[in-house]
Amino acid sequence: MNSHGETIIEVNDLVRRFGDRAVLNNISFNVHRGEILVIMGGSGCGKSTLLRHMIGSMKPTSGSVKIFGEEITAMKEREVERVRLRLGMLFQSGALLASLTVGENVALPLMQHTKKSPDEIERIVRQRLEMVGLTGFEDLKPDEISGGMKKRVGLARALALDPELLFSDEPTSGLDPIMTAVVDQLTLKLTQGSHMTAVVVSHDMTSAFRIATRMIMLGHGSIVAQGTPDEIRNSSNPEVQQFIHGEPDGPIPLNLSQEEHKDHSHVKPRPFFRARGRFHRKTG
Numbered sequence: 001m002n003s004h005g006e007t008i009i010e011v012n013d014l015v016r017r018f019g020d021r022a023v024l025n026n027i028s029f030n031v032h033r034g035e036i037l038v039i040m041g042g043s044g045c046g047k048s049t050l051l052r053h054m055i056g057s058m059k060p061t062s063g064s065v066k067i068f069g070e071e072i073t074a075m076k077e078r079e080v081e082r083v084r085l086r087l088g089m090l091f092q093s094g095a096l097l098a099s100l101t102v103g104e105n106v107a108l109p110l111m112q113h114t115k116k117s118p119d120e121i122e123r124i125v126r127q128r129l130e131m132v133g134l135t136g137f138e139d140l141k142p143d144e145i146s147g148g149m150k151k152r153v154g155l156a157r158a159l160a161l162d163p164e165l166l167f168s169d170e171p172t173s174g175l176d177p178i179m180t181a182v183v184d185q186l187t188l189k190l191t192q193g194s195h196m197t198a199v200v201v202s203h204d205m206t207s208a209f210r211i212a213t214r215m216i217m218l219g220h221g222s223i224v225a226q227g228t229p230d231e232i233r234n235s236s237n238p239e240v241q242q243f244i245h246g247e248p249d250g251p252i253p254l255n256l257s258q259e260e261h262k263d264h265s266h267v268k269p270r271p272f273f274r275a276r277g278r279f280h281r282k283t284g
């Protein structure tokens with residue numbers, strides 16, 4: 001359906017190493033206008049790192065990311081900022097500012113990047129919070145709401161500037177099945193008629209299959225499989241089958257963290273007792 005739409009993201013031979021370890025290893029794919037691309041894969045396989053490269057907040061070791069036809073990997077921060085006005089980003093943690101209220105968090109991009117009047121901003125904030133089912137929560141602080149609610153505030157903020165392109169990092173983790181369906185329906189509605197394009201990281205398979213136009217599965221820093229939801233569902237690749245059915249036994253190893261640990265040898269160790277020193281100073 002959307003596979004013939006305009007290409008708005010082109011990732012080519014993207015490589016990112018941390019120390020000696022290639023977290024992203026020769027990744028190439030395109031995203032077309034109006035589609036919902038779901039990126040899935042085990043914890044720690046590089047999904048968030050891939051998103052960070054797509055929004056220009058991390059620079060690759062090598063390779064290219066073109067967004068709206070422009071090479072984002074070669075841009076200076078100021079140019080990246082200009083491109084970001086066309087993007088919405090929901091971070092995995094929600095990334096809300098703790099000192100601001102829910103409403104102020106959602107208003108932030110509007111205050112920073114537009115000349116809209118306070119009344120207009122208030123109207124948009126209410127409307128975005130209504131979209132994510134949080135009418136009436138404007139005046140609470142992030143500490144006073146649940147994890148799933150923070151996620152939805154993050155989504156309302158990502159949608160504040162009415163983006164052409166939305167990046168969502170695990171938007172439904174911590175949400176109950178009904179709220180998951182609400183967020184999924186919202187993503188579907190916003191992409192209908194090619195108005196918005198979405199790149200969604202998810203390991204919630206119900207949600208992924210409900211929204212995806214196309215899916216990419218990452219593993220060992222590479223693309224293990226990609227295709228339509230039907231192609232993924234019917235994939236003969238045992239890793240894909242293990243992942244989408246959540247089976248404990250299969251080709252995906254459980255000892256990934258061991259391997260990771262070995263590869264983090266470039267990080268300088270810090271003795272734990274130093275943390276105790278800090279703790280005493282702060283509270284004492």
Ligand SMILES: Nc1ncnc2c1ncn2[C@@H]1O[C@H](COP(=O)(O)OP(=O)(O)O)[C@@H](O)[C@H]1O
Nearest residue numbers: 018023041042043044045046047048049050260
């Ligand atoms: N800034 C960094 N420095 C060193 N290693 C990192 C950094 N960011 C991510 N990594 C490593 O890259 C791997 C992939 O991380 P991430 O992209 O967050 O995984 P995912 O989102 O798929 O769970 C992890 O092993 C993580 O430790």
Ligand SMILES: [Mg+2]
Nearest residue numbers: 047048049092
């Ligand atoms: Mg992640």
